[in-house]
Amino acid sequence: TETSAESPAGFPFVVVSNRLPVDRQVHADGTLSFRTSPGGLVTALEPVMREADGAWIGWTGSADDETEPFEHDGIHLIPVTLTADDVELYYEGFSNDTLWPLYHDVIAPPAYHREWWESYVTVNQRFADRAAAVTSEGGTVWVQDYQLQLVPKMLREQRPDLTIGFFNHIPFPAYGIYSQLPWRTQIIEGLLGADVIGFQRTADAGNFTRAVRRLLGHQTKGTVIDVPVEAEAEVKSAKHRISRVRDDKLVRTVVAKAFPISIDAARYEELARRPDIQERAREIREGLGNPKVVMLGVDRLDYTKGIGHRLKAFGELLADGTVEVEDVTLVQVASPSRERVTAYQNLRDEIELTVGRINGDFGTISHTAISYLHHGYPREEMVALYLAADVMLVTALRDGMNLVAKEYVASRFDNDGVLVLSEFAGASDELRTALRVNPHDIEGLKEAILKAIAMPKAERARRMRAMRKRVQENDVARWSSSFLATLTTPSDGLALPKAN
Numbered sequence: 458t459e460t461s462a463e464s465p466a467g468f469p470f471v472v473v474s475n476r477l478p479v480d481r482q483v484h485a486d487g488t489l490s491f492r493t494s495p496g497g498l499v500t501a502l503e504p505v506m507r508e509a510d511g512a513w514i515g516w517t518g519s520a521d522d523e524t525e526p527f528e529h530d531g532i533h534l535i536p537v538t539l540t541a542d543d544v545e546l547y548y549e550g551f552s553n554d555t556l557w558p559l560y561h562d563v564i565a566p567p568a569y570h571r572e573w574w575e576s577y578v579t580v581n582q583r584f585a586d587r588a589a590a591v592t593s594e595g596g597t598v599w600v601q602d603y604q605l606q607l608v609p610k611m612l613r614e615q616r617p618d619l620t621i622g623f624f625n626h627i628p629f630p631a632y633g634i635y636s637q638l639p640w641r642t643q644i645i646e647g648l649l650g651a652d653v654i655g656f657q658r659t660a661d662a663g664n665f666t667r668a669v670r671r672l673l674g675h676q677t678k679g680t681v682i683d684v685p686v687e688a689e690a691e692v693k694s695a696k697h698r699i700s701r702v703r704d705d706k707l708v709r710t711v712v713a714k715a716f717p718i719s720i721d722a723a724r725y726e727e728l729a730r731r732p733d734i735q736e737r738a739r740e741i742r743e744g745l746g747n748p749k750v751v752m753l754g755v756d757r758l759d760y761t762k763g764i765g766h767r768l769k770a771f772g773e774l775l776a777d778g779t780v781e782v783e784d785v786t787l788v789q790v791a792s793p794s795r796e797r798v799t800a801y802q803n804l805r806d807e808i809e810l811t812v813g814r815i816n817g818d819f820g821t822i823s824h825t826a827i828s829y830l831h832h833g834y835p836r837e838e839m840v841a842l843y844l845a846a847d848v849m850l851v852t853a854l855r856d857g858m859n860l861v862a863k864e865y866v867a868s869r870f871d872n873d874g875v876l877v878l879s880e881f882a883g884a885s886d887e888l889r890t891a892l893r894v895n896p897h898d899i900e901g902l903k904e905a906i907l908k909a910i911a912m913p914k915a916e917r918a919r920r921m922r923a924m925r926k927r928v929q930e931n932d933v934a935r936w937s938s939s940f941l942a943t944l945t946t947p948s949d950g951l952a953l954p955k956a957n
């Protein structure tokens with residue numbers, strides 16, 4: 458077995474995700490370096506990684522990159538190479554043009570291509586092989602997201618000694634939609650290779666469990682699924698875990714339940730309290746012409762985010778004369794995403810056409826209706842925008858969680874600002890005092906925007922306080938520790954008589 462040079466016996470804790478938690482920086486002199494990406498997952502896992510001598514397996518984001526394993530900020534990073542073909546078929550194709558639209562309730566039509574599926578299998582096997590090679594005996598592997606759903610089973614086949622977790626960051630659709638997938642059974646079987654399968658919402662876990670019953674007929678009870686054990690090797694190594702006899706058959710018990718992901722809330726508050734960032738927030742408002750109300754949208758430019766619905770509602774309010782362009786401005790940050798996938802190119806054209814129309818129809822020399830920014834920004838600038846925004850618009854048509862909603866709340870230590878939040882974002886299960894909307898209902902959305910604009914200060918504070926409490930208590934550290942606790946502690950009462 459191949460192991461990384463730093464740790465000849467392998468790593469006891471390994472995270473596997475499509476992307477490594479670093480961004481590649483190309484400097485002026487042509488040299489390359491890596492910078493930790495601002496994502497929440499790495500913040501959550503960094504302390505765990507350091508303590509457990511952990512490693513992270515993933516792709517650097519560039520095709521044909523053969524970077525050797527390296528250490529960054531105290532974490533061992535193990536790159537997996539994707540060829541240009543893999544990027545096209547496994548990443549842009551099966552992951553982002555089949556699974557992504559399918560799992561987001563077919564907002565865009567998923568494409569089903571056998572060559573994409575074959576590539577998905579091949580690349581998942583590559584990730585699984587890497588994890589099998591670098592994890593120490595009896596170690597724990599935590600696999601992330603929809604790009605790698607076959608990895609748990611592939612890994613268990615090679616390394617039945619491992620404890621394997623999986624977390625799905627995006628929704629899991631209802632069976633009526635999921636069943637479109639020609640490879641629906643293989644995916645379910647792939648996931649069931651894990652000991653614990655985490656989802657964002659209780660509804661997602663329920664959809665998955667129903668798919669397991671429909672497709673495989675396994676018995677399920679609440680969050681526990683009984684998976685018959687076939688391989689002899691698995692029987693031996695699974696002994697320490699929650700195996701039991703049911704109708705004379707040995708089964709592994711797999712837990713499928715909700716672990717809503719979160720953010721490093723304290724970090725956002727810390728940034729928001731910085732005088733330079735507050736100054737920047739004032740500067741942003743001034744730059745917009747000091748309107749009475751600043752509204753903000755922050756999204757990856759993705760068709761799941763309901764950006765078009767938001768623009769339609771705002772455009773109609775301007776057309777109605779209900780709001781005036783001098784008084785209300787919308788800042789829309791749309792960060793570039795998956796730019797080689799046709800659905801994303803079409804979306805960009807559509808959004809930019811709409812923004813142009815609205816600005817042309819309603820803007821004046823001194824006031825622009827929509828400040829549209831097709832860029833990504835560092836976290837400091839995002840927090841300044843959150844502080845500058847009286848109203849935050851999160852109108853996703855479907856979203857696993859939506860961390861932007863939580864970031865806004867975490868930043869508003871002044872207990873001010875109004876969050877308009879789609880009920881189709883996972884965050885709405887937790888942020889109950891947001892102004893919750895159905896973004897398909899344009900009239901309802903317009904009313905919610907008007908209500909947000911007019912909301913008295915006391916009500917804003919009451920709603921924001923309740924949301925802040927929730928986000929502060931359930932931060933990302935709590936998310937990872939509760940998942941890992943479930944993963945590594947065999948649940949009492951499930952550990953029935955061990956076979957043999």
Ligand code: G6P
Nearest residue numbers: 475476553602603626627794795
């Ligand atoms: C979502 C997915 C992640 C993904 C991210 C950015 O949040 O759940 O797995 O990394 O979008 O998308 P990208 O395709 O650029 O990795």
